[in-house]
Amino acid sequence: MTAPEGPPSRPLDPRQPQRLIRRLGLTGSIGAGKSTVARLLHARGLTVLDADEQARRVTEEPEVLAELEAAFPSVVREGVLDRAALAARVFGDAEQVARLNAITHPRVRARMAALEAEAAARGEAWVVQDIPLLFESRLEGTMDAVLVVDAPLEVRLERALARGGLSREDILARDARQMSGEEKRRRASFVLDNSGSSAELERQLDEALLQLGIPVSK
Incomplete structure (x- = not known):
């Protein structure tokens, strides 16, 4: 594990309203093991808000499905989003991606904010925001x-291939479109x-x- 010199937290923009809870952003490239770390954080008693999960829930809402069908x-x-078809439609097309994001992102952010508010109301000091494209979405400034x-790369490729659903070429193409590691x-x-053992990953975490x-329970 590497860490910056001095205090590790990233101060928020002073123009932003003060929050009652601090945010720990979690991200990583495809196959790196971000989901594994999310599970470890949850096991340590932290609330983990999964942006992908909230995006899936958003795209189950009838109003959103109607907007997606109109746009794509x-x-x-039959009332269900074909995620593979949508991905194929927008992948590699910045204009189409922006169109998709305009429909889904405000709703995802609203759901994440509501869940964060619930955690704050429970008296939690920190919440984890699991966001695959955190840096690409320029959200690091909202994290503490x-x-x-x-x-x-080869380790990540092996893991991603083991999950199935994507070819080596697909994985490399997606990886190339993200910010570099x-x-x-x-x-x-x-x-x-996360190139070593599970025990080593837990030690670093x-x-x-x-x-x-951040206080944890194990």
């Missing part, structure tokens, strides 16, 4: 600290190297949480 005809079939999970590591508050002053 034939991607909704950011964990980046990383591993060598080197740049993510540079921007991170802490980098978790616990050290990061300790340095951030």
